[in-house]
Amino acid sequence: MTLRKESEGLIPVDIPNAGKPCKIWFKIVGDVRIGVPLITLHGGPGAAHEYMLPFIDLHKKHNKTIIFYDQVGCGKSTRLPEKNGDGDFWTFELFMHELDTLVDHLGLRSQGFDLLGHSWGGMLGGVYAAKKPEGLRKLVLADAPSSIPLMLKGEQKLIDSLPQDVRDVIEECHRNGDFDSEKYKNACVVFYQRHLCRADPWPKDLQTGLGHLEEDPTVYRTMWGPSEFFASGSLKNWEGHSTAHHIGVETLLINGRYDEVQDLAVAPWFHRIPKVKWVQLENSSHMGHFEERERYMQFVGDFLEGDHALN
Secondary structure, eight states, X not given: OOOOOEEEEEEEEOOTTOSSOEEEEEEEESOTTSSOOEEEEOOTTTOXXXXXXXXXXXXXXXXXXXXXXXXXXXTTSOXXXXXTTOTTTSOHHHHHHHHHHHHHHTTOTTTOEEEEEETHHHHHHHXXXXXXXXXXXXXXXXSOOSBHHHHHHHHHHHHHTSOHHHHHHHHHHHHHTOOSSHHHHHHHHHHHHHHTOOOSSOOHHHHHHHHHHHHOOHHHHHHTOSBTTBOOSTTTTOBOGGGXXXXXXXXXXXXXXXXXXXXHHHHHHHHHOSSEEEEEETTOSSOHHHHTHHHHHHHHHHHHHOOOOOO
């Protein structure tokens, strides 16, 4: 049985125009000096690391060192509520600089590292990998859209399959901009229970991680919008597949049959990344690492530890 070693800390990160010193909180499970660590990128944007904690399974089963961190603006890292609505501040460049700061602080350039991004974290991971960062060995894009317009198109089909009364509320609230009412939140829950996480009840770590979106909605509301299927922020027209052909490392794509990130939003990654594999979990939505945890970790673990080249 593997003895689990954990450590955590704060790293200063220089963020121009932040108006104050910023720090990144991180947690390491395992020994960062051994093997090729896996860095996890949480979603949101603006959720935090807690809902990624099931990936500790990869340490237990594969002795893989796992690195969690909270992106600036959420969790235990520096919060910047004064930057609410500032789309020029919350950019991919900011979060890639933050990731580079973490990699360099832990000395992983020569040793190498793997990267797993979930949802928004996968969007970030795809853009980052296309820059060909030194040290990146393998990439996992989990439940990650290659295009927000394509994601929204797929979500609309899922909304169309909801009960009529729920659809009526969603359409009415979207027309009126009524995003904070209880009826809108209740309608969102119906969608989320089908396409965000189908586990009942939702796991505590998931509730904690996503709870940051309500506790401090600065990043989520600025970059995304008021709900998972209404994008009004700076990401609303984003697409990342145009640079995906620059991703030079082996890449695993994973999503769920009932995922809010439907196949049409994943497919461009598959068609444009040169060395890629795509697997889908039959009984999962957006949180397959909770819904089909064992199978999910088997796919990811086999990919990260395998030495069979992808064509």
